[in-house]
Amino acid sequence: MEKNVERHxxxxxxxxxxxxxxxxxxxxxxxxxxxxxxxxxxxxxEGAIDFVRYVEQKxxxxxxxxxxxxxxxxxxxxxxxxxxCPITRDQIMTSGDVTIAYLKENYDGKRIYLVxxxxxxxxxxxxxxxxxxxxxxxxxxxxxGFDTALTYEKLCxxxxxxRSGALFLxxxxxxxxxxxxxxxxxxxxxxxAITASTGVKPRYLGxxxxxxxDMVLMRTGEKRDRVAFVGDRLYTDxxxxxxxxxxxxxxxxxxxxxxDLEKSQVKPDxxxxxxxxxxxxxxxxx
Numbered sequence: 001m002e003k004n005v006e007r008h009x010x011x012x013x014x015x016x017x018x019x020x021x022x023x024x025x026x027x028x029x030x031x032x033x034x035x036x037x038x039x040x041x042x043x044x045x046e047g048a049i050d051f052v053r054y055v056e057q058k059x060x061x062x063x064x065x066x067x068x069x070x071x072x073x074x075x076x077x078x079x080x081x082x083x084x085c086p087i088t089r090d091q092i093m094t095s096g097d098v099t100i101a102y103l104k105e106n107y108d109g110k111r112i113y114l115v116x117x118x119x120x121x122x123x124x125x126x127x128x129x130x131x132x133x134x135x136x137x138x139x140x141x142x143x144x145g146f147d148t149a150l151t152y153e154k155l156c157x158x159x160x161x162x163r164s165g166a167l168f169l170x171x172x173x174x175x176x177x178x179x180x181x182x183x184x185x186x187x188x189x190x191x192x193a194i195t196a197s198t199g200v201k202p203r204y205l206g207x208x209x210x211x212x213x214d215m216v217l218m219r220t221g222e223k224r225d226r227v228a229f230v231g232d233r234l235y236t237d238x239x240x241x242x243x244x245x246x247x248x249x250x251x252x253x254x255x256x257x258x259x260d261l262e263k264s265q266v267k268p269d270x271x272x273x274x275x276x277x278x279x280x281x282x283x284x285x286x
Contacts, residue, residue, distance in 0.1 A: 019268045023276065030055055030223045031240075033068045033231030034076070038069040038253020038275065042181035044083045045253050047276015052085055054279050062091065063216065065229075067172035067206045067236060069145040069187065071117040090219065095172040095206030096099055096120050096262040098215050099143060100127045102169075105254060107141060113161050114153050115146035115190070116171075138164045143170040144194065144202065146187040155190075159197045168194070172206030174236065178255070207231075208239035213246055230275070232256055234266045242266060251275060 015205065030039055036049045052062050066076065068085030073092045096116075100123065103112065113132040114121055124131060132139040142158050162168050170191045176183035180244055191202050203210050207229070217224060227248040231237020232254025243266075250256060250268035253275075261271070272278045 016184075018274070020063045021281050023228070023249075023270050024282050025285045026226060027060065027228045027247065028197065028226035029061045029063055029216070029220050029228070031063045031065050031227060031229045032275070033066075033179055033217055033229075033237045033254075034064055034255065036232035037230060037237070037251055038080075038085075039083060040063070040254070044085070045274060047274055047279060049083075049085050051275035051279040054282060055167055058282075061220065061222075062087075063093060063220065064091060064113040064215070065093045065212070065216070066208065067095045067174050067187075068177060068208070069094055069120050069171040070117045070148050072133075073097065073121065092131070093215065093219070095212075096123055096145060098212050099145075099169065099205045100124060100129060101215055102128055102211050103141070103143075107167075110140035111136065113139040113142045113158065113166065114145070115142065115150065116147050117149055120147075120171075121147045139166055141167045141169055143169045143171070144187060144191050146174075146177065147190060150190065155193065159194055162198045162200050168198075168200050168202040170202040170204045172236075173204040207236040208243060210244050212240055228269075230278075233266045234268065238268045242269060245284045249278075251278070273284050 017190070018195045039045060057063050059195040064076065064080070073089060073094055076092050077087055079091065102108070104127065109130060111130050111132050112124070114124060121131070138161055142161050144158065147154065170187055175184040177186040195201050213224070218228060224245045228249050229237050229241035230249040230251060232251055234256055236248065238248035238250050240246070247269045250271045252271065252273050
């Protein structure tokens with residue numbers, strides 16, 4: 001109750017600064033978004049690596065989470081390493097990981113038709129998810145990811161299977177994926193096309209849904225109120241924390257602009273200019 005009360009206060013700027021420091025001081029695991037939060041395209045955002053190093057020096061943990069299910073966790077590990085921030089496999093999680101865990105817990109052994117990249121298919125196979133093969137009966141479930149190799153044949157098959165009764169799941173709800181050249185259609189846009197054709201809406205996983213928080217807690221062993229989801233999007237990164245008993249922290253280095261804060265129903269627990277500013281505030285309270 002106390003936490004919810006704090007979210008609805010409108011303190012002056014000095015009190016807000018104090019609350020931000022108090023919040024950061026109690027966090028044991030920072031779950032960081034990647035694009036727009038830690039890096040933009042191929043460039044690390046100033047202060048981001050220093051934040052990660054400082055948090056780890058203080059005995060706390062950083063976990064990277066991306067809704068982008070088009071690549072394997074190993075690709076993101078390699079990318080971060082080349083940016084000067086090497087991490088281990090247990091420090092990276094994707095919406096694909098959450099989807100695999102959800103399927104194994106709730107639909108173990110069910111046949112899956114996957115609309116996804118070869119990297120996501122490989123991840124499913126490594127976890128022994130039963131994937132539909134040509135000539136087999138209608139699958140039990142259609143799973144749609146961010147498929148950058150989407151074909152019309154895949155789209156038609158997904159729609160046909162869903163019309164025939166297959167459950168419709170999706171790795172995440174993002175409509176667009178940011179690139180250095182602008183936005184491209186993401187998983188949510190592909191699902192919107194399937195919904196328009198079939199009249200069936202998917203169950204989304206990834207951020208901002210409960211399954212993501214549950215998996216973070218399971219992997220880290222941390223208490224819910226000591227986990228902060230940090231990112232540049234209110235409706236995914238911040239909403240994951242504030243809607244499920246953790247914390248939602250907004251950084252202003254990506255998608256969200258100042259005017260968006262006034263219009264959004266999702267209100268962050270704290271707002272920072274960047275991860276670099278978060279480090280500065282942490283240094284002042286530790």
